[in-house]
Amino acid sequence: MQIVTANELYEIDRFTMNEIGIPGILLMENAGQAFTRKALDYLNEGDKILILIGTGNNGGDGFVITRVLKSLGFNVDAVLIPKKEKITGDALVHLTALERSGYTVKPFTTVQCLQNYDVIIDAMLGIGLKGNLKSPYQEVIAACNECDAVKLSVDIPSGVTADGNQPIELAFKANVTITLHLPKLSAFTFPARDFYGELEVVSIGIPPKASESVETMRKCWTKQDVCNSIPLRSSSSHKGDYGKGLIIGGSNSMSGAPILTTKASLRAGGGLITLAIPDVIHSTVASQVVEAMFSPWSSELGYFSGEIGLDLSKFNSIAFGPGMGREKGGEIILSELLDTFQAPLIVDADGLFYLTSPKLKEKLKQRLAPTVLTPHSGEMARLLNFSVKELEQNRFEYSRKFAMEYGVFLVLKGPYSIVTTPSGEQYINTTGNPALAKGGTGDVLTGIILAFVMGHSNLQEAISNAVYVHGKAAEELVAQNHSMVDVLATDVINALPLVFRTFF
Known part of the structure; x- marks a missing residue:
């Protein structure tokens, strides 16, 4: 399994959309669906769930996750951190689909609205973070880290960069991070890794050809790799x-x-x-x-x-x-x-x-x-x-x-x-x-x-x-x-x- 930087993942996405022809709207739908299927392993019937949504693709994934969980009958509140007019592109398409499905997203007011949830899902910033966290994300993430709720991150904990080579002053401390398509480099560096919690990787339908278009030169060595390469001893062998x-x-x-x-x-x-x-x-x-x-x-x-x-x-x-x-x-x-x-x-x-x-x-x-x-x-x-x-x-x-x-x-x-x-x-x-x-x-x-x-x-x-x-x-x-x-x-x-x- 490849391990990617932010730029490498952007190139994989570009190849998938422009060269293969799978539209970004479909990839976002796949991402939200795949996240939700894996998240069900960590959810209980009756949980009160909060989904924190930001701009960009990570926020778009959050709209899909909200729609799917609500459709499955879960008790979900979705809170949009930025102003609604900041939502554009594919994310806006999925916000519209969410609302046309009869569901609503609440605007962020104060950190008090984050209290008393069993599960918090972080769909705020994703791999696009540049520089330090700004308000109100600082206050929101700090408040979340004080909560006793089970915390799940979509793709990458908000506040952590994909490459893991920047100092971290504050980031969402997840119990589980469900990362999309391929793990990011920061999942294997410290202190970034401490914010991931347990790492799960889910497929979102990107064909292998797209990943192969980027020569990452980085790979996880897994049990299957060992099974494929460790030599067996011949019955006629000697010391x-x-x-x-x-x-x-x-x-x-x-x-x-x-x-x-x-x-x-x-x-x-x-x-x-x-x-x-x-x-x-x-x-x-x-x-x-x-x-x-x-x-x-x-x-x-x-x-x-x-x-x-x-x-x-x-x-x-x-x-x-x-x-x-x-x-x-x-x-x-x-x-x-x-x-x-x-x-x-x-x-x-x-x-x-x-x-x-x-x-x-x-x-x-x-x-x-x-x-x-x-x-x-x-x-x-x-x-x-x-x-x-x-x-x-x-x-x-x-x-x-x-x-x-x-x-x-x-x-x-x-x-x-x-x-x-x-x-x-x-x-x-x-x-x-x-x-x-x-x-x-x-x-x-x-x-x-x-x-x-x-x-x-x-x-x-x-x-x-x-x-x-x-x-x-x-x-x-x-x-x-x-x-x-x-x-x-x-x-x-x-x-x-x-x-x-x-x-x-």
């Missing part, structure tokens, strides 16, 4: 078919991180996994993972000294960084990997710290073999020399620019993690929950990515599937017997079999 992976990480103070990565990689299907650690922690780590092979490398003060203790050419993929620390030895090893390793290289955790070096960034750019970077927002901001706040205002665009400039697969972790390819395509993960906000879960993801990169033929599918499975494991844990606060990284590893059973 060598699923890759020889190397994990380089750990230090005297962080021996747990590479253990988590190794266990996750094995649990996720890695065929043969070797863990390279500083020699001083060999005995500690080896006692925790009996299924892996080990390669103790020379150390100084508990960290890698910089000497590589293996022939790297025999490995199909390498994960570098978990628990590494930030000493000089790690930088020396990463520099050598960027120069000489000719297979997929995954860089995570402290490994990303070294990439702030201009010298290593240049090597990253020149590297021909695939590279996967897995930063969270703080690490990504450091790579860009930005603040986290600046990054979050336009995380999609900054991710794309970085991935394309350096030729990497970039996993920007967080709510709705974004997987960006070197050519700029972006795949947004649809699983996960706040239970993953715990130390070690990123190390687990790195292990899953390593296993999937070796087991898939397509690198983007491998990475997107790994991120999906990682998030799904957290969802399954909470659905079973965990809360959002007690999940450990090891729990995520132990939940992987439950997730895999849904695909195999």
Whole structure:
């Protein structure tokens, strides 16, 4: 499913009307009908419903919704926020149809008229918002947010922009947003996402050809995508078919991180996994993972000294960084990997710290073999020399620019993690929950990515599937017997079999 900006949606609408020939009046009718069908899941017989209507297409949808709900016998009051003479175009056609059906719309007077409703439906501003909210929308939205009513937004919460890259001082805080045709970019950015509540997407009859006319390069990665791309094991396969992976990480103070990565990689299907650690922690780590092979490398003060203790050419993929620390030895090893390793290289955790070096960034750019970077927002901001706040205002665009400039697969972790390819395509993960906000879960993801990169033929599918499975494991844990606060990284590893059973 595509994810669109305001301009992209305008172009889809234009193509639908002008090139395909479906009139805007019909699209508005379809939108109102589709919204109402889905809204019925959240309405009860006897509810007192208020519909707040503005100008433009969103207001036009509101007129259709009012007419349909009234025709179904619901107790509905519709309040028009602007003056009636402001209603024009297709919206005016549907206002006229509403009135000719024997129904009325009340003019807005004061915020007191918003009280004592069970449900409030927001059809005020839609994707056309520019700049800050003006009166009386400010007062209306603030009053709605104080109400105890169930709040539904049509397409997008009023006060939120479609692109999600503007500060939000005030917006309608919906319990549910029923978005039309395709989700908007702001549904996957914060703080905009907080105003959406639950997100539902409904079809309004726009043909696929219209959506295909716009190259959005953004797509939700869903369970169906995983089902279509995750490989099944042949009955004649053996461990060598699923890759020889190397994990380089750990230090005297962080021996747990590479253990988590190794266990996750094995649990996720890695065929043969070797863990390279500083020699001083060999005995500690080896006692925790009996299924892996080990390669103790020379150390100084508990960290890698910089000497590589293996022939790297025999490995199909390498994960570098978990628990590494930030000493000089790690930088020396990463520099050598960027120069000489000719297979997929995954860089995570402290490994990303070294990439702030201009010298290593240049090597990253020149590297021909695939590279996967897995930063969270703080690490990504450091790579860009930005603040986290600046990054979050336009995380999609900054991710794309970085991935394309350096030729990497970039996993920007967080709510709705974004997987960006070197050519700029972006795949947004649809699983996960706040239970993953715990130390070690990123190390687990790195292990899953390593296993999937070796087991898939397509690198983007491998990475997107790994991120999906990682998030799904957290969802399954909470659905079973965990809360959002007690999940450990090891729990995520132990939940992987439950997730895999849904695909195999």
